[in-house]
Amino acid sequence: MKGQVKLEFIFGVVMFAIVIFWVISQINTVYAGVGTDSRNDVLRAKGYNIMSYLAEGSGETNWESSTSPKLIGLAYDNQPYNLSENKIDKLNSNCSLLDDYNFGAYRITIQDNSDELLFCGSQSISQLRIMITRSVWIEDRYGNITVEVW
Secondary structure (H helix, E strand, C coil): CCCCCCHHHHHHHHHHHHHHHHHHHHHHHHHHHHHHHHHHHHHHHHHHHHHHHHHHCCECCCHHHCCCCCCECCEECCEEEEECHHHHHHHHHCHHHHHHHCCCCEEEEEEECCCEEEEEECCCCCCCCEEEEEEEEECCEEEEEEEEEC
16 A cells, blocks of 8 residues: 555645635735735824924914025914915915925815915825815914825
8 A cells, every 4th residue: 555645635735735825815914904004104194294394383484585494384473273374375386395395295285265275296196195184274264274195
């Protein structure tokens, strides 16, 4: 009976291979989900950082009349989420002021009840996108600011 393989041995090897392939596929599934969650967390932190720069701070003194300001903020007189329309107009006319911050791929919009007051950034072709929206006062009226990063 030398050289013969028993049926139980073949069945055992096949079952072992199936279990190993199943475990590997489960590990790949879990790892892919963790990677996506990690990327989302990084983008969310980046979006909150951009929101903090613009909506909570007023930037350097009279940056809107400067040719190359070092710190930009849209808040009116250091009042978080109370935005100055003059600063919004200045940033809208020169979105390149945000280039020094190295935000990466982003889009920032500010709207009041009827109009879009600010649009800076670019269009996205990426499916993975984080959007953060906050309600703000734009001097004497209600509006919102939206930051998208990808």
